[in-house]
Amino acid sequence: MDGEDARRAIDVVWRIESARLIAGLARMTGDVGIAEDLAQDALVVALEQWPQGGAPDNPGAWLMTTAKNRAIDRLRRGEMAARREEELGREVELRARLGEVDLAAAADDEIEDDLLSLIFTACHPVLATEARVALTLRLVGSLTTAEIARAFLAKESTVAQRIVRAKRTLAEARVPIEVPGAAEREERLASVLEVIYAIFNEGYAASAGEDWIRVDLCEEAMRLGRILVGLAPREPEALGLVALMELQAARFPARTGPGGEAIPLLEQDRSRWDFVLIGRGLKALEQAEALGRPLGPYALQAAISACHARARAPEQTDWERIAALYDGLAAIVGSPVVRLNRAVAMGMAFGPAAGLELLDGLAAEGDLDGYHLLPAARGELLERLGRAEEASAEFAQAAALSGNARERELLQARATGPR
Amino acid sequence: MRVMAIVKASKDSEAGVMPSEELLTEMGKFNEEMVKAGVMLAGEGLHPSSKGARVSFGGEGDRTVVDGPFAETKELIAGYWLMQVRSFDEAVEWIKRCPNPSDEEGEIEIRQVFETEDFGEEMTPELREQEERLRAQTEQNQ
Numbered sequence: 320m321d322g323e324d325a326r327r328a329i330d331v332v333w334r335i336e337s338a339r340l341i342a343g344l345a346r347m348t349g350d351v352g353i354a355e356d357l358a359q360d361a362l363v364v365a366l367e368q369w370p371q372g373g374a375p376d377n378p379g380a381w382l383m384t385t386a387k388n389r390a391i392d393r394l395r396r397g398e399m400a401a402r403r404e405e406e407l408g409r410e411v412e413l414r415a416r417l418g419e420v421d422l423a424a425a426a427d428d429e430i431e432d433d434l435l436s437l438i439f440t441a442c443h444p445v446l447a448t449e450a451r452v453a454l455t456l457r458l459v460g461s462l463t464t465a466e467i468a469r470a471f472l473a474k475e476s477t478v479a480q481r482i483v484r485a486k487r488t489l490a491e492a493r494v495p496i497e498v499p500g501a502a503e504r505e506e507r508l509a510s511v512l513e514v515i516y517a518i519f520n521e522g523y524a525a526s527a528g529e530d531w532i533r534v535d536l537c538e539e540a541m542r543l544g545r546i547l548v549g550l551a552p553r554e555p556e557a558l559g560l561v562a563l564m565e566l567q568a569a570r571f572p573a574r575t576g577p578g579g580e581a582i583p584l585l586e587q588d589r590s591r592w593d594f595v596l597i598g599r600g601l602k603a604l605e606q607a608e609a610l611g612r613p614l615g616p617y618a619l620q621a622a623i624s625a626c627h628a629r630a631r632a633p634e635q636t637d638w639e640r641i642a643a644l645y646d647g648l649a650a651i652v653g654s655p656v657v658r659l660n661r662a663v664a665m666g667m668a669f670g671p672a673a674g675l676e677l678l679d680g681l682a683a684e685g686d687l688d689g690y691h692l693l694p695a696a697r698g699e700l701l702e703r704l705g706r707a708e709e710a711s712a713e714f715a716q717a718a719a720l721s722g723n724a725r726e727r728e729l730l731q732a733r734a735t736g737p738r
Numbered sequence: 739m740r741v742m743a744i745v746k747a748s749k750d751s752e753a754g755v756m757p758s759e760e761l762l763t764e765m766g767k768f769n770e771e772m773v774k775a776g777v778m779l780a781g782e783g784l785h786p787s788s789k790g791a792r793v794s795f796g797g798e799g800d801r802t803v804v805d806g807p808f809a810e811t812k813e814l815i816a817g818y819w820l821m822q823v824r825s826f827d828e829a830v831e832w833i834k835r836c837p838n839p840s841d842e843e844g845e846i847e848i849r850q851v852f853e854t855e856d857f858g859e860e861m862t863p864e865l866r867e868q869e870e871r872l873r874a875q876t877e878q879n880q
Contacts, residue, residue, distance in 0.1 A: 327827055328827075328831075330825075330827065331825065331827045331828045331830070331831040332831065334824060334825075334828055335775065335828065335831060335832070431774075535824070538822060538824075541776065541822075542775075542776035542777070542822065543776070544776070545773070545774075545776030546774065546775065546776045549773060549774035549775075549776070550774070595779055595780055595820065596779075598780075599779065599780075
């Protein structure tokens with residue numbers, strides 16, 4: 320194995336093993352920062368040794384043993400944080416006594432528990448969302464700081480600092496590395512889901528552009544979501560989020576036109592949708608529904624997405640069901656944008672007059688002042704009611720408010736042109 | 739990126755002999771690992787080629803249907819996984835961890851799946867537009 324081969328071999332092993340490695344070390348040391356350092360130490364040893372001896376048969380167990388030996392070394396040299404020393408010493412001693420057999424045989428569910436604990440810790444609400452995002456991608460997604468920086472169009476030093484601070488905050492707040500108990504489980508899970516969806520949306524926003532590195536973020540988010548669902552299969556919102564991401568990603572191939580412009584959902588060429596992802600999304604949604612608990616915001620959004628995914632043609636869309644799902648979503652979330660979408664769905668399900676009435680109510684409240692999609696939706700409904708002049712005025716207003724050149728053009732065309 | 743891992747047929751798979759319980763358990767475990775790592779998108783096994791057929795295309799557009807079984811066992815496909823990975827190497831590493839799908843010597847072939855972005859420079863906006871126009875025309879003609 321030459322140096323280059325070894326480096327590639329280590330790269331992929333790291334990609335596959337590092338989250339579990341860091342998770343196991345985090346449980347033992349009680350500190351994600353120390354755990355990551357130890358894992359990195361093991362990586363350095365691998366880089367030294369694998370080129371000569373070749374990759375070991377069980378690289379994951381090898382890395383874990385090596386990291387633990389490093390932990391013992393560091394402990395002897397007194398490099399560990401004092402408050403963790405005793406705890407770690409006990410654990411390492413115990414493990415060392417049990418020897419490597421124990422490592423290889425470490426129960427799968429124990430490792431899974433460690434990994435879930437790591438995810439909950441990296442996504443702890445004590446951290447700001449962007450810190451949680453960076454830490455999760457780094458520790459669980461095993462992205463390098465450089466990759467995270469590139470994906471978020473940030474400076475590498477900024478991301479590095481963000482991660483260092485996040486680890487320090489967790490240590491200072493003495494956040495226990497564990498799966499939260501029933502009392503705080505829901506809130507903590509929401510925090511995890513928020514992080515995963517934030518990663519997905521960062522990629523989603525970029526997916527109309529040419530920068531595919533950023534689009535990879537969607538794949539990372541989906542991967543994290545699938546890992547989470549594997550670890551916590553009885554959480555309807557985790558399944559709901561996975562379903563939502565799979566269903567939205569299924570439309571990527573159809574959502575931009577030849578000139579890079581966005582193509583609205585109802586005008587997309589549905590033969591270009593990704594049916595592997597649609598199948599996966601529908602299945603995840605079914606699993607969420609099968610748990611028999613009330614659907615949360617992610618599962619409801621997934622259910623709405625599923626109505627579109629099931630329709631082979633736009634006119635086959637079950638708008639009544641979509642309107643009902645938006646009712647449910649508006650009752651939980653109640654944001655003006657959700658209510659706007661609900662009004663549009665009502666307009667599709669029960670005729671433009673019904674939708675327009677809701678939109679007028681929303682407009683009167685003023686929460687959506689300056690949001691271009693409100694007049695755009697009004698224009699649409701007015702047009703369907705045959706009120707062409709009013710429609711035109713709404714489209715013109717929408718065009719003036721839009722921040723996107725291409726979209727402005729389309730809206731302007733609808734304001735002026737005969738259709 | 740997406741990668742397809744293609745399991746080549748063996749004498750047993752072609753004879754319709756079911757894998758041993760031990761292999762099924764190991765394979766199940768491997769599948770579960772890939773699912774839990776968020777890597778496996780889909781995967782299925784195929785019936786022997788005796789239940790298959792081939793459509794041969796002649797030069798002048800003639801079509802001939804040939805029913806299975808087919809002889810060249812090692813070139814046949816017995817199953818596949820569709821994987822989502824960050825690099826091709828990652829897919830190779832996963833497949834190295836797969837239990838041998840048969841009792842004999844065998845092979846799993848790993849291939850990258852084309853995605854829109856792979857067309858890259860070849861698929862300029864103009865070309866895409868052309869393709870769109872063609873598609874629209876075809877639809878009108880139908």
